[in-house]
Amino acid sequence: MPILDDEQFERYLRGFRPVTPESLQIQKQPSPARPRFAYLAWAAACVASLLLVFVLWHRLRPAQPPSAPQLAGSPALTIGLANALLARAPSLREAFNELSFQPQPASQPEGKKSALAALSKENFKL
Amino acid sequence: MQAASKDATEIELSYRRYGSSLLLFATALTGDRSRAQDAVHQVFLKLLESRSLSDALDAKAYLFTCVRNTVLNDRKVRQRDVTLDPECAWFEHPHRDSAAELNLRRALWELPEDQREVTILHIWGELTFAQIAEVLNISANTTASRYRYALAKLREALCAKEDCRAHS
Numbered sequence: 590m591p592i593l594d595d596e597q598f599e600r601y602l603r604g605f606r607p608v609t610p611e612s613l614q615i616q617k618q619p620s621p622a623r624p625r626f627a628y629l630a631w632a633a634a635c636v637a638s639l640l641l642v643f644v645l646w647h648r649l650r651p652a653q654p655p656s657a658p659q660l661a662g663s664p665a666l667t668i669g670l671a672n673a674l675l676a677r678a679p680s681l682r683e684a685f686n687e688l689s690f691q692p693q694p695a696s697q698p699e700g701k702k703s704a705l706a707a708l709s710k711e712n713f714k715l
Numbered sequence: 716m717q718a719a720s721k722d723a724t725e726i727e728l729s730y731r732r733y734g735s736s737l738l739l740f741a742t743a744l745t746g747d748r749s750r751a752q753d754a755v756h757q758v759f760l761k762l763l764e765s766r767s768l769s770d771a772l773d774a775k776a777y778l779f780t781c782v783r784n785t786v787l788n789d790r791k792v793r794q795r796d797v798t799l800d801p802e803c804a805w806f807e808h809p810h811r812d813s814a815a816e817l818n819l820r821r822a823l824w825e826l827p828e829d830q831r832e833v834t835i836l837h838i839w840g841e842l843t844f845a846q847i848a849e850v851l852n853i854s855a856n857t858t859a860s861r862y863r864y865a866l867a868k869l870r871e872a873l874c875a876k877e878d879c880r881a882h883s
Contacts, residue, residue, distance in 0.1 A: 599838060613727065
């Protein structure tokens with residue numbers, strides 16, 4: 590190697606090129622705006638689906654029949670029940686009496702009185 | 716969004732432009748190419764995440780500072796002395812002269828680390844003494860002084876090796 594001055598020596602050194610590095614393995618990240626948009630779209634879709642389900646459920650639900658008025662608490666008179674009364678009663682007359690005075694259901698709507706109840710409170714002067 | 720994309724492009728461009736001198740700098744500090752490569756990649760991947768290169772006043776000096784800090788941190792963690800890997804070339808062989816490349820690599824490795832840093836930053840990193848002073852956090856005069864010592868030692872070492880080759 591010949592004797593070189595500083596400048597020549599620097600030039601000689603610069604003749605050596607550093608090794609090229611391996612390429613940078615960049616995984617392209619989706620931009621931050623995109624996931625935000627995706628989340629919003631998902632949220633909107635979910636809300637819309639829930640709303641649709643709610644509306645359809647209300648429209649398609651079968652209308653419930655109004656509740657039937659509660660009939661008498663006493664069982665209806667059947668042949669079986671009549672037979673049982675006849676067997677139990679000491680006489681035929683008492684059995685008929687018992688059948689005649691079965692309590693009647695109070696089928697009057699609330700706030701209204703039966704005619705019989707109204708008449709019973711009237712004071713008739715004869 | 717466009718600014719972020721612009722930042723990423725700038726970072727990739729910086730990698731292409733300064734990658735080889737940054738790798739050489741890191742290799743000169745670690746003695747090992749794969750660790751040096753890891754350090755350089757780490758720096759650029761962090762930059763891509765934070766997009767902070769555009770904030771730096773002197774991007775080139777900033778990159779060398781980042782690589783140096785990464786290497787020094789890694790060295791602290793490993794608690795291991797650095798040794799030169801003889802198989803790993805630092806330079807592409809000029810005129811296919813692998814012996815000259817090996818001589819230069821050894822001569823550089825024999826320099827004290829502070830002088831080796833300055834030499835690589837000035838010759839192959841093409842940083843001015845002021846920029847080197849900023850990277851190493853020393854004065855520009857100290858930088859220039861270290862460089863002069865290093866250059867003299869390098870010349871002496873390389874001439875001695877060339878003479879040996881000529882006589883053998």
